Amino acid sequence: MALIVQKYGGTSVANPERIRNVARRVARYKAMGHQIVVVVSAMSGETNRLIALAKEIMPEPDPRELDVMISTGEQVTIGLTALALMELGIKAKSYTGAQVKILTDAAHTKARILDIDNHNIKQDLNDGYVVVVAGFQGADEFGNTTTLGRGGSDTTGVALAATLKADECQIYTDVDGVYTTDPRVVPEARRLDKITFEEMLELASQGSKVLQIRSVEFAGKYKVKLRVLSSFEDEGDGTLITFEEANKDNNMEEPIISGIAFNRDEAKITVLGVPDTPGIAYQILGPIADANIDVDMIIQNTGADGVTDFSFTVHKNEMNKALAILRDKVQGFIKAREIIGDDRIAKVAVVGVGMRSHVGIASQMFRTLAEEGINIQMISTSEIKIAVVIEEKYMELAVRVLHKAFELEGK
Amino acid sequence: MALIVQKYGGTSVANPERIRNVARRVARYKAMGHQIVVVVSAMSGETNRLIALAKEIMPEPDPRELDVMISTGEQVTIGLTALALMELGIKAKSYTGAQVKILTDAAHTKARILDIDNHNIKQDLNDGYVVVVAGFQGADEFGNTTTLGRGGSDTTGVALAATLKADECQIYTDVDGVYTTDPRVVPEARRLDKITFEEMLELASQGSKVLQIRSVEFAGKYKVKLRVLSSFEDEGDGTLITFEEANKDNNMEEPIISGIAFNRDEAKITVLGVPDTPGIAYQILGPIADANIDVDMIIQNTGADGVTDFSFTVHKNEMNKALAILRDKVQGFIKAREIIGDDRIAKVAVVGVGMRSHVGIASQMFRTLAEEGINIQMISTSEIKIAVVIEEKYMELAVRVLHKAFELEGK
Numbered sequence: 090m091a092l093i094v095q096k097y098g099g100t101s102v103a104n105p106e107r108i109r110n111v112a113r114r115v116a117r118y119k120a121m122g123h124q125i126v127v128v129v130s131a132m133s134g135e136t137n138r139l140i141a142l143a144k145e146i147m148p149e150p151d152p153r154e155l156d157v158m159i160s161t162g163e164q165v166t167i168g169l170t171a172l173a174l175m176e177l178g179i180k181a182k183s184y185t186g187a188q189v190k191i192l193t194d195a196a197h198t199k200a201r202i203l204d205i206d207n208h209n210i211k212q213d214l215n216d217g218y219v220v221v222v223a224g225f226q227g228a229d230e231f232g233n234t235t236t237l238g239r240g241g242s243d244t245t246g247v248a249l250a251a252t253l254k255a256d257e258c259q260i261y262t263d264v265d266g267v268y269t270t271d272p273r274v275v276p277e278a279r280r281l282d283k284i285t286f287e288e289m290l291e292l293a294s295q296g297s298k299v300l301q302i303r304s305v306e307f308a309g310k311y312k313v314k315l316r317v318l319s320s321f322e323d324e325g326d327g328t329l330i331t332f333e334e335a336n337k338d339n340n341m342e343e344p345i346i347s348g349i350a351f352n353r354d355e356a357k358i359t360v361l362g363v364p365d366t367p368g369i370a371y372q373i374l375g376p377i378a379d380a381n382i383d384v385d386m387i388i389q390n391t392g393a394d395g396v397t398d399f400s401f402t403v404h405k406n407e408m409n410k411a412l413a414i415l416r417d418k419v420q421g422f423i424k425a426r427e428i429i430g431d432d433r434i435a436k437v438a439v440v441g442v443g444m445r446s447h448v449g450i451a452s453q454m455f456r457t458l459a460e461e462g463i464n465i466q467m468i469s470t471s472e473i474k475i476a477v478v479i480e481e482k483y484m485e486l487a488v489r490v491l492h493k494a495f496e497l498e499g500k
Numbered sequence: 501m502a503l504i505v506q507k508y509g510g511t512s513v514a515n516p517e518r519i520r521n522v523a524r525r526v527a528r529y530k531a532m533g534h535q536i537v538v539v540v541s542a543m544s545g546e547t548n549r550l551i552a553l554a555k556e557i558m559p560e561p562d563p564r565e566l567d568v569m570i571s572t573g574e575q576v577t578i579g580l581t582a583l584a585l586m587e588l589g590i591k592a593k594s595y596t597g598a599q600v601k602i603l604t605d606a607a608h609t610k611a612r613i614l615d616i617d618n619h620n621i622k623q624d625l626n627d628g629y630v631v632v633v634a635g636f637q638g639a640d641e642f643g644n645t646t647t648l649g650r651g652g653s654d655t656t657g658v659a660l661a662a663t664l665k666a667d668e669c670q671i672y673t674d675v676d677g678v679y680t681t682d683p684r685v686v687p688e689a690r691r692l693d694k695i696t697f698e699e700m701l702e703l704a705s706q707g708s709k710v711l712q713i714r715s716v717e718f719a720g721k722y723k724v725k726l727r728v729l730s731s732f733e734d735e736g737d738g739t740l741i742t743f744e745e746a747n748k749d750n751n752m753e754e755p756i757i758s759g760i761a762f763n764r765d766e767a768k769i770t771v772l773g774v775p776d777t778p779g780i781a782y783q784i785l786g787p788i789a790d791a792n793i794d795v796d797m798i799i800q801n802t803g804a805d806g807v808t809d810f811s812f813t814v815h816k817n818e819m820n821k822a823l824a825i826l827r828d829k830v831q832g833f834i835k836a837r838e839i840i841g842d843d844r845i846a847k848v849a850v851v852g853v854g855m856r857s858h859v860g861i862a863s864q865m866f867r868t869l870a871e872e873g874i875n876i877q878m879i880s881t882s883e884i885k886i887a888v889v890i891e892e893k894y895m896e897l898a899v900r901v902l903h904k905a906f907e908l909e910g911k
Contacts, residue, residue, distance in 0.1 A: 105556040139576065145516040147583040154586070157594050158579035161572035165550065168569035172558040175565070183568050187598070188643055232599055 091256035092124045092214070096224065096246030099133035100263040101320035102166050105173075111261075111320065112173035115219055119179060124214045126253065128224045128246040129170050131162025152197030156226075156236045160186070163223035163242070171221045181219045184210070186226035186234075191245065193227035193235045196381060200227060200235035201303075202244065205252040222249060240301025247304040251311035258313050259327075260300060265319035266328035267292065267300075269497035270349040274488050277498030281347060283329040286315075288347045291440040291474040305330070345443035345450065346495040350474075351488050353435040353481055355385055356408035357467065358401055360415065362426030365397040369423060373399055376418045382407045386436070386469045386478065396426075400467060402478065405432045434466065435484035438476035439491060451475050457494040463487055502667035503535045503625070507635065507657030510544035511674045512731035513577050516584075522672075522731065523584035526630055530590060535625045537664065539635045539657040540581050542573025563608030567637075567647045571597070574634035574653070581632045593624055594632040597645075602638035602656065604646045607792065611638060611646035612714075613655065616663040633660060651712025658715040662722035669719065669726050670738075671711060676730035677739035678703065678711075680908035681760035685899050688909035692758060694740040697726075699758045702851040702885040716741070756854035756861065757906040761885075762899050764846040764892055766796055767819035768878065769812055771826065773837030776808040780834060784810055787829050793818045797847070797880045797889065807837075811878060813889065816843045845877065846895035849887035850902060862886050868905040874898055 095115065102108050111127070118125050139159045143150040167183035174181035186193075189210065193200035210220050224242025227235050237244050243260060250258035264272075265280060267289065272278040284292070286309040289300065300317060308315045308330065318327035363369055370389060377384060387401045403411050408430050415428045444450045454475055458465060463486065467478035479487055492498065506526065513519050522538070529536050550570045554561040578594035585592035597604075600621065604611035621631050635653025638646050648655050654671060661669035675683075676691060678700065683689040695703070697720040700711060711728060719726045719741065729738035774780055781800060788795060798812045814822050819841050826839045855861045865886055869876060874897065878889035890898055903909065 146580050147587045151586050154579040154582045158576050161575045164572045165569050168565040169557050171565045176558045
């Protein structure tokens with residue numbers, strides 16, 4: 090008997106028929122003798138519907154009230170899922186995030202989980218219930234409803250698995266695992282049987298939308314065994330996210346590159362002509378962080394004549410907000426010449442634990458892009474990935490040629 | 501400066517434009533220096549949509565999970581209403597029933613309010629906020645979400661007004677007050693400037709759908725000044741619900757009959773041929789009450805030959821459930837000859853405090869119906885109303901002729 094947390098995304102619970110499918114899968118696991126906690130997202134489209142409704146009233150909705158509204162999406166799904174289980178004769182009980190209680194900080198629309206009270210869930214599991222928990226949401230210390238931001242349901246699943254010391258956290262989605270890249274862009278993309286947490290982290294952060302990045306961080310931190318599976322197929326073991334250490338012995342067998350990640354959700358902001366003095370990065374990014382805007386890539390070149398240029402990327406939705414902050418609060422203070430925003434960019438990255446022990450990956454990547462005439466605007470590297478920013482219109486082409494260049498299609 | 505609770509029903513918050521209208525009215529009251537608590541229902545149609553969704557999964561949805569789902573309706577509206585107020589530059593903050601907290605018993609889908617913690621609301625009002633509270637919902641002692649049943653938002657409004665010792669509880673609806681009867685049935689129906697709590701109670705319980713009966717009971721118990729107004733008109737003072745005592749002196753001026761109530765939501769159940777012995781009413785109605793089915797009229801005639809017939813009415817939706825209970829658990833035990841259900845009935849009542857001191861109201865009512873050939877199936881009386889059950893198809897005719905017979909159209 091194992092304790093399994095199963096998380097189902099919005100497309101997996103998009104309508105009553107799919108919710109019944111979820112219930113049938115849960116019933117099969119329950120029949121094997123497992124204890125099951127189900128975490129569900131809002132029915133697909135529901136969160137966007139609620140956000141649009143809020144924006145009809147207030148173009149930039151107050152975050153506290155927006156959370157009150159959008160948290161209802163998952164609340165409907167937990168009720169429906171519990172009903173579907175009961176209809177199959179299975180004891181089931183739903184919890185909102187606040188009811189669990191999943192304690193978060195007060196950063197509405199992008200809250201972080203601080204603690205989970207698993208007392209009631211454990212009691213219910215021992216009493217034979219399947220426990221259905223609303224993903225994506227929690228409550229702060231004063232009982233205000235909070236949400237964890239997009240993809241937060243994955244985080245809820247992993248956090249519950251961690252606190253309950255679950256044997257496995259299964260993430261059901263509309264793909265049957267993690268691929269070398271998005272099959273919609275490269276039809277030859279191949280499903281990976283397993284992938285390391287670190288690679289997954291890079292793939293997720295680079296825009297491979299299978300798993301939300303914070304959930305992977307969480308899983309790594311608390312050593313949660315994470316598996317990505319399709320909610321539309323009953324066969325297949327999906328992709329297991331492993332700890333890198335487990336593969337050390339047979340590293341020779343592992344491919345150098347695991348996959349190609351990409352995303353077009355970011356915008357580039359460049360601060361031109363800033364004095365090349367200590368503290369400049371903080372003076373630029375401090376006000377951005379204070380406004381709770383996430384920054385991804387950050388590039389600063391060595392300057393000439395005591396001035397330099399400073400670039401970073403933020404989510405496209407936050408570009409105008411970031412530009413306004415920089416122009417209002419920063420530009421005059423640091424005497425920057427100009428502040429430029431560009432939201433027609435894409436980021437493409439090659440990811441692989443294997444590249445640590447292989448040279449030449451970067452040069453092969455740059456040559457491949459150069460051969461197609463694709464200009465590289467920014468470069469950022471880590472031990473297991475090389476990311477570049479290019480013009481958005483070249484994104485699919487770049488992904489395809491890199492996938493081929495690193496021989497990811499065949500096994 | 502007054503403290504006013506304003507309750508807006510589903511049609512008053514049916515879409516963003518109407519929610520903006522609500523915000524504008526609240527803003528006007530706020531500008532007059534009043535403290536305002538706003539109680540809102542779900543957007544019209546939303547509760548029914550959610551119930552239908554639940555029934556798609558489970559034809560008789562588990563009440564706990566149904567409450568989890570349908571309580572999201574008001575939760576969306578409080579968020580939208582708070583946003584609409586903020587958009588007008590007014591400080592606003594929303595609360596779900598559980599957040600307030602409105603403590604109820606555990607009778608899901610028809611819970612009763614046990615206590616309200618008004619601490620946070622008082623604090624917010626003193627800090628200059630308009631407080632927006634979700635009607636219709638609360639939480640039991642274990643934090644399970646509960647709902648108060650249809651019309652429960654009125655009860656929330658009155659209960660909040662009572663606990664906050666509000667100066668007035670304003671119920672905004674799609675009519676501009678309480679009428680002598682439904683103007684859709686009798687175009688000559690006249691709006692009443694005021695009406696006693698007792699009359700309102702009878703009118704509400706008899707199906708005049710302006711106010712929910714429990715809210716009127718609550719208001720009477722806690723002496724809350726209640727006013728019914730139109731949310732679609734800015735003029736007019738609506739109908740004030742008064743305590744009867746206030747009118748004692750000028751009773752001579754008051755009309756004998758205040759209005760004609762009617763409803764077609766009930767079904768009649770008759771238990772034929774039961775022994776005319778002590779305890780028979782309890783043996784029949786005990787199991788019905790245990791199943792949480794509300795019973796309205798109850799009639800038992802004196803029997804002949806030691807047997808009698810016993811009739812009562814329940815909501816149409818619960819007729820089959822009640823019939824099943826009687827046939828399974830009661831019929832054999834009390835040796836009843838037959839159990840009959842009839843859902844093609846209507847109830848019509850004349851209501852008025854004045855009838856206490858006037859004879860002949862009943863005979864005038866019965867004569868008026870007889871002149872139209874309308875047969876009376878059941879009669880039930882109280883000090884301030886006479887109600888009859890008739891065949892459903894005669895309902896509108898009965899209401900019209902009674903409205904005319906009691907001269908309610910003119911002033």
